[in-house]
Amino acid sequence: MFGKKEKPEKREGFIKRLRARINRGDNWLxxxxxxxxxxxxxxxxxxxDLESLLVMADVGVDTTERIIKDLKKSLxxxxxxxxAALRAGLQSSxxxxxxxxxxxxxxxxxxxxxxxxxxxxxxxxxxxxxxKLARRLQDDGHSVMLAAGDTFRAxxxxxxxxxxxxxxxxVIAQQSGADPAAVIFDAWQAAKARKVDVxxxxxxxxxxxxxxxxxxxxxxxxxxxxxxxxxxxxIMLVLDASQGQNGxxxxxxxxxxxxxxGITVTKLDGSAKGGILFAIANxxxxxxxxxxxxxxxxxxxxxxxxxxxxxxxxxxxxDA
Numbered sequence: 001m002f003g004k005k006e007k008p009e010k011r012e013g014f015i016k017r018l019r020a021r022i023n024r025g026d027n028w029l030x031x032x033x034x035x036x037x038x039x040x041x042x043x044x045x046x047x048x049d050l051e052s053l054l055v056m057a058d059v060g061v062d063t064t065e066r067i068i069k070d071l072k073k074s075l076x077x078x079x080x081x082x083x084a085a086l087r088a089g090l091q092s093s094x095x096x097x098x099x100x101x102x103x104x105x106x107x108x109x110x111x112x113x114x115x116x117x118x119x120x121x122x123x124x125x126x127x128x129x130x131x132k133l134a135r136r137l138q139d140d141g142h143s144v145m146l147a148a149g150d151t152f153r154a155x156x157x158x159x160x161x162x163x164x165x166x167x168x169x170x171v172i173a174q175q176s177g178a179d180p181a182a183v184i185f186d187a188w189q190a191a192k193a194r195k196v197d198v199x200x201x202x203x204x205x206x207x208x209x210x211x212x213x214x215x216x217x218x219x220x221x222x223x224x225x226x227x228x229x230x231x232x233x234x235i236m237l238v239l240d241a242s243q244g245q246n247g248x249x250x251x252x253x254x255x256x257x258x259x260x261x262g263i264t265v266t267k268l269d270g271s272a273k274g275g276i277l278f279a280i281a282n283x284x285x286x287x288x289x290x291x292x293x294x295x296x297x298x299x300x301x302x303x304x305x306x307x308x309x310x311x312x313x314x315x316x317x318x319d320a
Contacts, residue, residue: 014293014301019311021269021293033087033313042080047071050090058244060279067093067278091309097278098305103287105234105262105302107142113191113199115224115231119217119254120238122205125266125292127156129238130200131163132300133264133290138167142197147187148173149180149220150204160202170194180204180216181223188224188231201232214257221258236262236289239276247276248283255284264300266292274312 036046047068054064070093074080080089107114116133120126127150134144146164150156154176164171172187184201191199203217224231237254239247254260263286268274277288291308292300 010298011301014298015307015311017299018268018291018293018307019314033090034083037083037086040082042075042082042086044072044075046086047075054275057275058247058279059275060245060248060282063097063278063282066097066282070096087313091313094278094309094312095305097281098288098309100285101277101281101288102303102305103262103289105236105289107137107140107198108233109197111228111230111233113145113188113196114233115188115199115201115228116234116236117201117203117217117221117232117258118236118238119203119258119260120205121240121250124205124238124240124243126205126238127159127163127202128295129264129266129290129292129300130160130202131167132292132297134163134167134169134200135297136300137198137200138169143195144169144198144200145187145191145194145196146171147184147199147201149183149187149201151176151178151180151183152204156202156204181220184220184224185227188227192227214253217258234261235259236264237286238264238266239280241265241268241274241276244276245279248279251280251284251286255286260284260286262287262289264288264290264292265303266300269293274308277308 036049051064051068054067055061071080071089074089080086118126118130130146134146137144146160146169148157148160148171151174157173161171161173172183172190174183180203187199187201203220204213221232235258237251237260239251241247243250251260251263263280265274265277265288268291280286281288288303290300291303
């Protein structure tokens, strides 16, 4: 399981950066709750203002309604008497949504190779995430191989090869325009022969509304499944947090077509500030494996629900 070998100071450094980067701009994540209750009294009007902030932060209408419903029940029971109670109530509600999404990626050594499909639209940071994940896997003692399943863009293969060289891991690729399923077949055979622990498969940046491309992903899944009926063992969607509600649509389409087993959310230092995590956790119940806040390898870390919620509710000048 990832995270067990992390040094405390490294994790603390990531949390500090997370808080600093998501506590910028002007939205609900940086909005001091005290601004909602200048008179100090928690009322229905205060909760309505909070509701608007949540919706604008890409938390989603359904998820926001769930949060506000919880808070209104507390208000009716006279439990929201002051700002501290409101913050505690909001924290509890947010955690109840995200707790189920905190399920770290586990590499089962009984599967050799353990096959991970990385999927997502162009620009989400998929190939970069593969490189970072390869490094984490190596640090955790696993041997790794990369498969260049995005055969439509020569640049994608080149970028993956750069990460392979940087991490000193082999990359299985074919010429531009080759059948991605054939690449996956070759990569699986090579990983099996070399007794590689984990095979990380890059795929083309799919537009979730292009049925033909989704069908091709399903074909790649079937090809590897013929050789190991349990594979792929992880289908991880890489999602750009700044996509907002469109990110939820993407996740739903990929989940419907492939059956996602995990999500990595990138670019949390962007404009959406991560509100989409709540919508995804509430709607899909798919684990959030990792979150990313920058380009460096250490800027991608396993998702921890309490740390994330604490970061969202902290003011910009609080210490990590």
